[in-house]
Amino acid sequence: MRLNYFLLTLFSIAIFTGCSSAQKINKTTSKTAATEKGSKKKDKDAIKEYDEVITKDAVSDSGLFHVHKVKKDYFYEIPFDKLEKDMLWVSRIAQIPLGLGGGYVNAGSKTNEQVVHWQRYQDKILLKIKSYTNVADSTKAISKSVAVNNYEPTLYAFDIKAFNTDSTAVVIDVTKLFSTDVKAISGLSSRIRKEYKVKKLDANRSFINSVKSFPENIEVKQDFTYDASEPPSERSAESISLQMNQSMILLPEQPMQPRLFDPRVGFFTVSQYDYGSDALKADEKTYIRRWKLEPKDPEAYARGELVEPVKPIIYYLDPGTPENLQKYIKQGIEDWQKPFETAGFKNAIIARDAPTPEEDPEFSPEDIRYSTVRYVASTTRNAVGPSVSDPRSGEIIESDIIWYHNHLRSYRNRYLLETGAANPSARTLDTPDEEIGEMMRMVIAHEVGHALGFPHNMAASYAYDVESYRDGDFTQKNGIAASLMDYARYNYIAQPGDKNIRFIRQMGPYDHYATNWGYRYLPDAKSPQDEKATLTKWIEEKAGDPKFVFGRQSSRFDPQSQTEGIGNNPIKASDYGIKNLKYVVENLPSWTSDKTNDYSDLEELYGELIGVYSRYVGHVVTNIGGVYENIKMPNQDGLIYTPLDKQAQEASMQWLQENLFETPEWLIDKEILQNIDHAGYFERMRRTQSRYLNSLLSFDRIGRLIDTETLNGDFYTALDMFQDLRKGLFTEASQRKSVDIYRRNLQRSYLDRMIYLMTDDGPNSRGSRNGFEGTLTYDVNTSDVKALVRGELEALRSNLKRAKNANTNAITRLHYNDMVARMTEVLDPK
Structure with missing residues (x-):
């Protein structure tokens, strides 16, 4: 067991x-x-062997990087000596659906611009976005702090697939970068995605169109289709398709020597905070944006001879440009040759036709190597001149001028409205080809000016006396502003009978001066600081001459720097302008509907005529609370900011009472109104009047007027403005007259605004748009604003109580009763 x-x-x-x-x-x-x-x-x-990744089936293209296509995949072969090198990456729309993004998004629109570099991290290659906002000399200890406090975001990370045969380059697969929805380069902003309810990228309808490598750049075209609930066009498809172009160009190893900005000469700029500066702060350094121009023959240049640049600025015309307009665009581009000659360069800027596919099959307007004038088939009425620049130095790399087709219509209309009284050839819907071509030429030249680095100079038209615009010899020689970069489009001052008048703008002396200041080659200067004495000397030599004054686009407060204004006296210029408009209104039907047997042009032009009138009014409004800005340095005599004198402001208020607030009956032409609309005539007038009434009674303007009490002198005050305005707006009450519909609307608009001033606390922040002066902010409740408003309302209430009892007109009495009741609700709330 x-x-x-x-x-x-x-x-x-x-x-x-x-x-x-x-x-x-x-x-x-x-x-x-x-x-x-x-x-x-x-x-x-x-990591594999090179020939396992880049197989015998690869289609390769050599250039900045070797680019390989293997079946459906794309590979970059990045040389090690190109890692950590600064490259400018520009995303641009190549083809676009109708209506996407509104009137200013089009084929050719830049959607993003960023500096990148490729960096190795273990077995990965990182595409990093680099900023030059904060900098420091790499030899200084603080550069380490700048680096760790400005950590660069990673745009994309790639696995290393292989090394090339001699181990001098690394291979990565970039297919996903260019075939998926990488928002930084997608072309669809968050606003556009939200507006059109974009859901996702449809991978089945999205693909890489092409990848091309050139010696200094790589160009990628992508076709993207997104699912979208509310696309801008073809809504039944619930899709948005667009073609993007990605440009990446190697920036110079040694950046161009920058030129320090001086606010007395207008230039677009780039800025950096230099933490390695000897200043006891992060020293902000601002450089102008400009193209790199160096003479081919420096010795001849030094002798004062005109010399061609090593690399001229070349603009290509869009192949889609209408044949009859091409010569005017070329002229507009090359009009800048003369200012560049002032800077010592000949043939510095050249216009060319785009090469045909037979001449250059690789040519593309989106290619960052080429600057183009894009002609956009769009109903937008405008033109723009953007550019792409190196943030390290301000060197402009490339630009695309955008001309929107319907902008021709804008110029025809304004030519008729602003010059038709004195200019017989403008009194037609069929503007002569040469004249419309000359207008287009000047617009193109203006936009090229932006692309050369020049912002608007709104003081340039203030350089000339108003009466000079009626002098034929003067206008033929000087045009209508000292700079083409002003918004001074037409001579609206010249009167019927004035002879030999130039009505269209042209290049001016300031353009030559600013071009020389920004582009003159200074070979002996080895640093930006070395140039400063010479550049300052050139400015001070022109000090005191209004033709060489730069005025920022700050028409909010400066009477001499106003959009669309011409002449050095807004009251006098607007008097002439309105006199001409009265002539145009009388003749507008005979110039339009009588010729076409159609009222559509009459309606369009009448609406724009109201806008022209409105601009003339606005120029005078700026005088109230106006402050002249004349940028100076401490070694120059005079003050930078000077309030407009009291007499000029009083005269401006009187002008506004007579030309705006007293109903401009000449604008209410019944022959026109009753043929273009069935009703709404009184509201059209109220909107125009209340716009400028509200502008006068803005916290910003009131604050400036209050501020003058802190200065020595007899200035126009906020109390002066309030009293003058009330007395002018309510003359019927003082004179015991009936109030017509237009004045009743205006008076109610005044009361609405006063109640707003009484109950609102004012703006909380100051605007920060670059190059513009923002809204003046102050503590409204502790200021005089509410006391002034209360005083005016009490005075007005007393006056209207007396007036309503003495007036026999029924609607006037009802109007006054309503006004008194509304004021009582605010002044004596229960």
């Missing part, structure tokens, strides 16, 4: 051991199999 038990036990142990061994073997085998399986998976992601 014991023996049997022993044998049974031994047998059980044997079976258990066998099972255990079997289990152990199986586990080991499984582990080995899993390891081998993992190894195979790991091998799949491991």
Whole structure:
């Protein structure tokens, strides 16, 4: 029995051991199999031999990087000596659906601009976005702090797929970068995505169109289709398709020597905070944006001879430009040759036709190597001149001028409205080709000016006396502003009978001066600081001459820097302008509907005529609370900011009472109104009047007028303005006259605004748009504003209480009763 038990036990142990061994073997085998399986998976992601990745099927293109297409995948072969190099990446729309983004988004529109560099991290290559906002000399210790406090975001990370055969370059797969929705380069902003309810990129309808490598740049075209609930066009498709172009260009190893900005000469700028400066702060350094022009023959240049630049600025015309307009665009581009000659360069800027596909099959307007004038088939009425620049130095790399087709209509209309009284050839809907071409030429030249680095100079038209605009010899020689970069489009001052008048703007002396200041080559200067004495000397030589004054686009407060204004006296210029508009209104039907047997042009032009009138009014409004800004340095005599004198402001208020607030009956032409609309005539007038009434009664303007009490002198005050305005707006009450519908609307608009001033606390922040002066902010509740408003409302209420009892006109009495009741609700709330 014991023996049997022993044998049974031994047998059980044997079976258990066998099972255990079997289990152990199986586990080991499984582990080995899993390891081998993992190894195979790991091998799949491991760095491979070059010819395993770039196979014999690869289609390759050499350039900045070698670019390879293997079946459907794209690979970059990045030389190690190109890692950590600064490159400018520009995303631009190549083709666009109708209506996407509104009137100013089009084929050719830049959607993003950023500096990038490629960086290796272990077995990955990172595409990093680099900023030059904060900088420091790399030899200084503080540069380490700048680096760690400005950590660069990673745009994309790539696995290293292989090294090239001599191990001088790394291979990465960029297919996903360009075929997925990477928002930084997608072309669809968050606003556009929200507006059109974009859901996602549809991978089945999106693909890489082409990848091309050139010696200094790589160009990628992508076709993207997004699912969108509310696309801008073809809504039944619930899709948005667009083509993007990605340009990446190698920036110079040694940046162009920058030129320090001086606010007395207008230039677009780039800024950096230099933490390595000796100043006891992060020293902000601002440089002008300009193209790099260097003379081919420096010795001849030094002798004062005109010399061609090593690399001229070349603009290509869009192949889609209408044939009859091409010559005017070319002229507009090359009009800048003369200012560049002032700077010592000949043939510095050149216009060319785009090469045909046979001449250059690689040419593309989106290619960052080429600057173009894009002609956009769009109903937008405008033109723009953007550019792309190196943030390290301000060097302009490339630009695309955008001309929108319907802008021709704008110029035809304004030519008729603003010059038709004195200019017989403008009194037609069929403007002569040469004249419309001349207008287009000047617009193109203006936009090219922006692309050369020049902002608007709104003081340039203030350089000339108003009466000079009626002098034929003067206008033919000087045009209508000292700079083409002003918004001074037409001579609206010249009167019927004035002879030999130039009505269209042209290049002026300031343009030559600013071009020389920004582009004159100074070979002896080895740093931006070395140039400063010479540049300052050139400015001070012109000080005091209004033709060389730069005025920022700050028409909010400066009477001499106003959009669309001409002449050095807004009251006098607007008098002439309105006199001409009265002539135009009388003749508008005979110039339009009588000729076409159609009222559509009459309606369009009448609406724009109201806008022209409105601009003339606005120029005078700026005088109220106006402050002249004349930028100076401490070594120059005079003050930078000077309030307009009291007499001029009083005259301006009187002008506004007579030309705006007393109903301009001449604008209410019943022959026109009753042929273009069934009703709404009184509201059209109210909107125009209340716009400038509200502008006068803005916290910003009131604050400036209050501020003059802190200065020594007899200035126009906020109390003066409030009293003059009330007395002028309510003359009927003082004279016991009936109030017509237009004046009733105006008076109610005044009361609405006064109640707003009484109950609102004013703006909370100052505007920060670059180059513009923002709204003046101050504590409204502790200022004089509410006391002034209360005083005016109490005076007005007393006056209207007396007037309503003495007036026999029923609607006037109802009007006054309503006004009194509304004021009482505010002044004596229950």
